[in-house]
Amino acid sequence: MSLIELSKVSKSYPGPPRVDALIDVDLRAEGGDSVAVIGPSGSGKSTLLHILGALDRPSTGSVRIADRDISKLSDKQLSGLRANLIGFVFQDFFLLAGTTALENVAQGLLYRGVAARERRERAGHALETVGLAERMDHLPSQLSGGERQRVAIARAIVGNPSVVFADEPTGNLDTKTGSGIVDVLLNLNAAGTTVVVITHDREVAARFDREISIRDGRIAGERSS
């Protein structure tokens, strides 16, 4: 049984103009995989990531996550899946302004019904994991881009998800800082978490076990090592 299994998944936006963002995508990800998705802008990478992460549903085709058929789940059940199994990291960090790093990370446990004190305790550990033990009480505006992205990763992993999805997490960072972020994600993968990363950067993609190329909504090829 695969952790995630897509078969013949298509996603189209009715428009007009109608856009076929994904066409007949078959894809499997196993527990412990590290996957990079690479492709030009507009090729459907984000759409794919949202469907893999139960944030969106396909127009046709089937999606199975942790052995559940997504099409049979209600919005509430999908939310439950995201709350417990899945972590997301975005290119623009998406931290809550005016809220400390610790509180931002603690939000990652909010929808698991965890009490406030435990949320903060675990958020502290997650910040240590990403190397930000000294920055817990800083506001996002007081942090560098790389530090903000580490806070966002800590928020994604504070609930120990099975899989973390990152949509161009290094897109807004310089090469050196971006490389540090990739280190964090690969460490996470080494500890057992499945990691799926979208990137434009060939060097970044090369550091992952699998590299899937996508072009015009179709999978154009895969390298695996």
Place this chain on the structure above:
Amino acid sequence: MKSRLLWRDTIGLGYRGILTRRGRSVLTAAGIAIGIAAIVAVLGISASGRADLLAVLDDLGTNLLRVTQGQGILGQSSGFPDGAAEMAGRIGPVSRYSATTLVDTSVRRSELIPELQTSGIGVFTAKDNLLDVLGGTMQEGRFLDAAADRLPVTVLGSVAAQRLGIRALDPQPRVYLGDTWFTVIGIVDALPLHPDLERAAFIGSTIAADLFDTTAAPSAIYLRVNPEVVEDVVDVLPASVNPESPDQVEITRPSDALAARKAAEEALTGLLVALGAVALLVGGVAIANIMVMSVLERRMEIGVRRALGATRGHIRAQFLIESTLLAAAGGVVGVLLGAGITVAFAINRDLTLAVPVAGLFGSIGAALAVGALAGLYPAIRAARIEPAEAVRTG
């Protein structure tokens, strides 16, 4: 595998949403605060005013009747027969009665002032129990008694005393009645239901008959009757006091004026409360407006929360709670403000402070309801946002 948001945390989210946009929150809640303050102040002030009005009504009673003789169809005024007051007193439910007779003279500060210049002060005869029947009290000195009935002494109504420039009885003031000096032995307190008697000088009936040929026929009779049967007494009175021309007898119930004032004030209060309610609604619309804007601005936050596992219901609850808390904060501030205005007004006007408890709780409840209602549409919109759309940047 469930998504679960604790109640405590839902409220915490709403609270945080308000605090992180402090300036905007204050402006948004201000409308509600003003509406609630207006309602509470109007209810408080009118309750305080009404308490005093009711106290006056209680004090004076609603069972006093004033009987006078009107004019006939041909304009002739016949006057009561001599024993009219005693006749009225014999009616069963009449417990006490008194009468006054207009004296054909004027009152002046001194003989130097021309007789025509009377300052609108009327001279009346009075019996010792008049004040008792009216429920009046003395401001200075004492009222007429049996011994004073034949002496040149007078008691002044409060307005009459003022117009004659008499404030104290020491040294004993005198006034000029007709062409005789009368000593002022008392000043009556205000008689809010009897403006004509506030402008009167009272003298004994014996001296009035001696000096001014005043007859024993009363010009006004005052009756205290059993409150249960006031209407019945009104029915039989005309024939008792003036058997010859009962249709010319006029009966008034002075407390009716107060009751009418009370009704008018209640109507005005209703109108003002309605205006406050309109302000409250406008405040609600403002909240709805700002919340809709806030939802648009916070698409990213909504997307992230959905990605973190929030259900549509959790998002809806967050925004609903936020707008309800906002309105509640406005409501609390409004109640404090309204209470402050009421207290200041009551102190300023020397009113007895009355707390309209039902009004207080009612208006807080109204604020909560307005907040929840105002938040409903924005909350539904927030919950409808597609998470995959909300987290897209490109």
